[in-house]
Amino acid sequence: MPEIAVDALSMSFGTNQVLDNVSFTVHEREFLTLLGPSGCGKTTTLMSVAGFLRPDSGRISCGTQAFYDHAAKIYLAAEDRNLGIVFQSYAIWPHMTVFENVAFPLKVRKVKGEPRRRRVMETLGLVEMADYAARYPHELSGGQQQRVALARALVYSPSVLLLDEPFSNLDAKLRERARTWLMGLQRDLGLTTLFVTHDQDEALSLSDRIVVMNKGSILQVGPPEEIYRRPDHRFVAEFLGHCNIFTGHVTHVQDQLATVQLDTTQQRLTLPVGAGAPGDQIDVVVRPEAIILSEDLSQLSQGVNTYRAKVRSRAFLGDHYVYELELAGLPLTVTHPTAFSAAELTVHIPVEACRAMTNHTETTLI
Amino acid sequence: MTTLTHAPPSAARLRRLLPASAVQAVTWLVVVVGVLLPIVPLLYASVQDRPIYEAGGVFTVSPYRQLFADPAFWQTVRNTLEFATIATGLSVALGGAAAVACSRTDILGRRVWTKLLLLPILLPPLGVILGWNALYGPGGYATNFITRTLHIPLNLTSVIGMSALGTVVAMPVAFLICQASLANVESSLEDAARSVGARPLRVLSRVIVPMMRPALLNSALLIFTLCIESLGIALILGAPAGNEFVASYLYNTWSNASTIDPGAVSAGAMILLLCAVGLLLLRRVLLGSEARFISVTGRGRGSDKLLELGRIWRPILGVVVALYLLITTFAPILALALQSSVSLLTPLEAPWHLWTAGNWRQLGQPVFMSSIRNSVEIAAVGAVLTTAVVALATTVAHRSTFKLRGSLQFIMMFPRSMPGIIVGIGFFWTFVLVNPPGSALRNSIWGIVLALSIRSLTLAYLVLYPALAAVSSSLDDAARSAGAGWWMTMRRVVLPILRPALLASFILLFVSILNDYDPALFLVTPGHEIMGVTMLDSLKQGSTGPAAALAMVQVAVTVVAIVIGTAVLGRRSRRTHA
Numbered sequence A: 001m002p003e004i005a006v007d008a009l010s011m012s013f014g015t016n017q018v019l020d021n022v023s024f025t026v027h028e029r030e031f032l033t034l035l036g037p038s039g040c041g042k043t044t045t046l047m048s049v050a051g052f053l054r055p056d057s058g059r060i061s062c063g064t065q066a067f068y069d070h071a072a073k074i075y076l077a078a079e080d081r082n083l084g085i086v087f088q089s090y091a092i093w094p095h096m097t098v099f100e101n102v103a104f105p106l107k108v109r110k111v112k113g114e115p116r117r118r119r120v121m122e123t124l125g126l127v128e129m130a131d132y133a134a135r136y137p138h139e140l141s142g143g144q145q146q147r148v149a150l151a152r153a154l155v156y157s158p159s160v161l162l163l164d165e166p167f168s169n170l171d172a173k174l175r176e177r178a179r180t181w182l183m184g185l186q187r188d189l190g191l192t193t194l195f196v197t198h199d200q201d202e203a204l205s206l207s208d209r210i211v212v213m214n215k216g217s218i219l220q221v222g223p224p225e226e227i228y229r230r231p232d233h234r235f236v237a238e239f240l241g242h243c244n245i246f247t248g249h250v251t252h253v254q255d256q257l258a259t260v261q262l263d264t265t266q267q268r269l270t271l272p273v274g275a276g277a278p279g280d281q282i283d284v285v286v287r288p289e290a291i292i293l294s295e296d297l298s299q300l301s302q303g304v305n306t307y308r309a310k311v312r313s314r315a316f317l318g319d320h321y322v323y324e325l326e327l328a329g330l331p332l333t334v335t336h337p338t339a340f341s342a343a344e345l346t347v348h349i350p351v352e353a354c355r356a357m358t359n360h361t362e363t364t365l366i
Numbered sequence B: 001m002t003t004l005t006h007a008p009p010s011a012a013r014l015r016r017l018l019p020a021s022a023v024q025a026v027t028w029l030v031v032v033v034g035v036l037l038p039i040v041p042l043l044y045a046s047v048q049d050r051p052i053y054e055a056g057g058v059f060t061v062s063p064y065r066q067l068f069a070d071p072a073f074w075q076t077v078r079n080t081l082e083f084a085t086i087a088t089g090l091s092v093a094l095g096g097a098a099a100v101a102c103s104r105t106d107i108l109g110r111r112v113w114t115k116l117l118l119l120p121i122l123l124p125p126l127g128v129i130l131g132w133n134a135l136y137g138p139g140g141y142a143t144n145f146i147t148r149t150l151h152i153p154l155n156l157t158s159v160i161g162m163s164a165l166g167t168v169v170a171m172p173v174a175f176l177i178c179q180a181s182l183a184n185v186e187s188s189l190e191d192a193a194r195s196v197g198a199r200p201l202r203v204l205s206r207v208i209v210p211m212m213r214p215a216l217l218n219s220a221l222l223i224f225t226l227c228i229e230s231l232g233i234a235l236i237l238g239a240p241a242g243n244e245f246v247a248s249y250l251y252n253t254w255s256n257a258s259t260i261d262p263g264a265v266s267a268g269a270m271i272l273l274l275c276a277v278g279l280l281l282l283r284r285v286l287l288g289s290e291a292r293f294i295s296v297t298g299r300g301r302g303s304d305k306l307l308e309l310g311r312i313w314r315p316i317l318g319v320v321v322a323l324y325l326l327i328t329t330f331a332p333i334l335a336l337a338l339q340s341s342v343s344l345l346t347p348l349e350a351p352w353h354l355w356t357a358g359n360w361r362q363l364g365q366p367v368f369m370s371s372i373r374n375s376v377e378i379a380a381v382g383a384v385l386t387t388a389v390v391a392l393a394t395t396v397a398h399r400s401t402f403k404l405r406g407s408l409q410f411i412m413m414f415p416r417s418m419p420g421i422i423v424g425i426g427f428f429w430t431f432v433l434v435n436p437p438g439s440a441l442r443n444s445i446w447g448i449v450l451a452l453s454i455r456s457l458t459l460a461y462l463v464l465y466p467a468l469a470a471v472s473s474s475l476d477d478a479a480r481s482a483g484a485g486w487w488m489t490m491r492r493v494v495l496p497i498l499r500p501a502l503l504a505s506f507i508l509l510f511v512s513i514l515n516d517y518d519p520a521l522f523l524v525t526p527g528h529e530i531m532g533v534t535m536l537d538s539l540k541q542g543s544t545g546p547a548a549a550l551a552m553v554q555v556a557v558t559v560v561a562i563v564i565g566t567a568v569l570g571r572r573s574r575r576t577h578a
């Protein structure tokens, strides 16, 4: 299985710059996800790799083969790239049975007779659809159609699998099952996979690495945990799950710890040295589940980053509670497994749960 | 799982690329040449001082001067404009009203009317004209009753009388376009208006009619174009009484001239063409390019919420539509059938006293038999060929990366607005100039196949384009990513999905080519007549009985084709929706 390298890809539709210098690599057998809000250019990137869109500049290669190279004027037609693609709409051909759909790529490759039949049935078995071989697409459920689309993309053992939001047409339950199942399949076959989604849960649970995009450019690349725990960018933090963001400026730095004076309050926050030297304006991101709550007000004086907060509301969400608190005038969201009924709580923000990043005032909320 | 990798055979790449662009280029060339073929020689002939097959011609505008100097020409221009204006106004009003009634109200017999109101464009135009003539023409079955008893001054040979028939024939066009546009409009808009207290009639006038304005404008321009080129009505009804239209004037000048004198005729044809092109451009400007397809994008969605007419108006309006259909369509066809079975057309004697099988027996004559056979053959062959070419051209225009694909989209709309006699005269000159194969084409049915096919090209495009647009392009992307080239993708994936639309296009083209005749008037050679031309010939010789019988044959073939077509299409769509 080769690796896919995308290098300095740019593209615009008219005056609308859709991709701006996009570079990333999908390593061999890796599951890489392009994650970003709607319209950020994920499909455009995927379709450029697939050969259905021609970027304005940059380079795309697969192993040693150049798919697209603006400088060298190379552009390989989609049908010659030997990639497996699952479209968002599945794109199963309605006039062919499940068997014929999956057999088509083999027909194109002149695989005939018994070997073809065996190969098709083998692939259908892989996606647990062997019993439906004679059915027409309109006789299948959404989940089954999606598996047929996958079988059709896998049947000729393509070098790379591309998936564009393959689960977006499935209901929540089915989506979960399909995810687990796709992950198993991908690991078993060792497929190099490029996956597109705007669903952060999907990205976090499936990927080896995630590429976070916004407005046509890449913000951060890394394994799910790293992206979640150590976002480089306020946008990345906000896009991947809930977070509390404080703004303030660094007052002093000592022993790898920085002290930050929060805006509009007297409170200070201690956190690991990250972005910013003394005097700099920074953002501090804290995940709601990393904050520790307690009813015991006596702990207040002990330790750094311990505060008292008023409880504004509490909501029950099955396995945990969501607290909306007020900390010295600042709103704070905390999730915690315990039900507290006091009107005031002790809030402890562990030093390592804080993530400082430079204040990008130009980044807007999604 | 085995990991043998089936790479796409890279040697096959070149093989695969070549045919794709070759097929695309050939398709483009066939369509473009086919459409331009009749126009270029016509333009050339209209600025030459002598017939273009004679050597030594020089450039001149005298054909135009000659034409403009003829007062008879200007009279026909006035007649044509009067006819087109009246017929357009009335047919748009009627068609729009019928569309609202059939898709927005619970009028009695709604579903039946929706189908039957389309009949006049599907039935053979000559049959309808002859039927009207038998019923309302001079000495027709109903003429006395209408003029003497009802005191309605009906004169079918006058411009006003012909406009009445023109209205009836054009009405389905307006009906279709308005119906399609109504089907695209949410009925929730009407519900919203009613929920704020508007009464049904007010909803009609304040909400529905304004929403239909683009559709009304579109149908008006289209019908006006069709009226300007109208030939048959004037040829059969008006001309004997001296009321000619431009098209019939040109035809009669052509066929009565001592020499083959087409200078003025070609000039007149050019002027008709310019008007048609002007109107086409006007439509594009006024409606935007999308409006071209309004007529066929209807999804028949209109059954969800209907305006209730109430106990009185529901049956009354239903009866009005029934009467309209009876008077304009069924009674004339019945009169035609009657005329084909009597020895003399007269209201003064009971028809059963004049009963004869003579007219039908005359159809046994070789010229009638061969023109029936030719017509059916030409229609079948033309419909197959045109559907195939247009199917390819539509995929090239909308599903390929071919450089000149944009031009196809416009060119395929063009033949529809090209008057029939232009196609006829144009191809006549083309066959004279490009020889071989010109005379070989002229001396077989293939010349007529070519002319009638080109003329019906737009219809096929109007059926196939919306069907193709409804096929998601990710279906062909999927085939490409599976390794199939353009040509294989079209052949194995896109065209098979379009099968119902291909069939619909075939049926429509069969009927339309079968009943078309104006281009053929200029192209027939002995032994290669078609029904319409033979009919006009025997009318000219005064044998109306056999002409009526032949028209009945045309009606019968048409009805059979439509019935078979709808049955097959109906079964198919049931199967796919199962």
Ligand SMILES: Nc1ncnc2c1ncn2[C@@H]1O[C@H](COP(=O)(O)OP(=O)(O)OP(=O)(O)O)[C@@H](O)[C@H]1O
Pocket (backbone or CB within 6 Å): A013, A016, A018, A036, A037, A038, A039, A040, A041, A042, A043, A044, A045, A198
């Ligand atoms: N054919 C086109 N012409 C013009 N603009 C386009 C075209 N296709 C996409 N765009 C624009 O490019 C941008 C990126 O589109 P793209 O489809 O890549 O988004 P996406 O990240 O896949 O979004 P989603 O999650 O909604 O699928 C969008 O702003 C879109 O409006």
Ligand SMILES: [Mg+2]
Pocket (backbone or CB within 6 Å): A042, A043, A044, A164
């Ligand atoms: Mg997308």
